[in-house]
Amino acid sequence: MTLRKKVQILSALALNSSFFFELKSLCLPVLNCHSCPLAIFACPIGVIGQFSALHLFPFLIVGILLLFGAFLGRFLCGWCCPFGLLQEVLYKIPAPKVHIAPHAEKLKYLVLAVLVIALPFFFGTNTPLFFCKLCPPATLQSALPWAIIRRELPELMPGLLLRATVLLAVVILAAVNLRAFCKMLCPLGALMGIFNKFSLLFIRENDTGCNDCRKCEQQCPMGIAHESHLANGRRSSDCILCAECGHECSASRRLGIGRS
């Protein structure tokens, strides 16, 4: 088992181990539903949506995201996000694997702008298309267990049916394309990707060592092309800093601080 997998498993357990304390006035930039009683932190996307409905600006949460983003970029997406780990496990299911068109990956910006911010701002959080009402981690961690424990499945239809359908679609997507939800739909990934452009921590490589073998593209769980990443000093907003690309890289790609 790789170091990253160990960190991902430990993070998933640690983020959902609120047996003795919780810090739900703070958040970490990972998609982990705060409605789950075991969750320690608030979900940044849930709080942004709720604040949008209240017509308030979440200074504290945005400040925390900005601080993490400036130092780490999307590092926590690759190393700590429990839903990212789940998708990587689901991808191991034997199923036909498909490629996602690059323009489909822009959908996550629309999800952030419309489902997380605009809809709750204009129609409140009770609108059925508010992101938290559809969020796959929320369905998995909170809505389904809650409905089963309370035995209120019939009463919660059709909202729960919509949620379960979205979750099923995301599970199928994750089985046929690695981290498909992160690539196409995750609003937190869309937000944190902005910080990749100037974050302190990033993937570094020895420019002269690159022999254009493209093995990095095959290893990348986000399917990032070499041209859009690192080549000529570029940084992709989709990179989750997992450093998988460095395993067989002749240019010695690795996580590092400072100039890429």
Next chain:
Amino acid sequence: MKPRTIFFVASIFLALGMIVYGGFCSTYRVYETAETQTRGGPFYDWFKETEIVVGATFSGVQRMADGRMVALSSYRSMMHQKLWKFCPS
């Protein structure tokens, strides 16, 4: 200095400013109401932003049609509990 460095330094200052302001300084007027009432009652309190964040995770604070923010009277005790019934879904 390179633009990347400028953005990084500016982000740190902006982030720290937002955390200090949101965590310690910003407060919002929230009316309290009984669970059965639809409009905010005459009583209100100043909630810190951190309290609103916790309230938001439990849907404990809501915005009414007249723009006022209202919390259920039982909100303060609710926010200290960890029960499934607060699931906003």
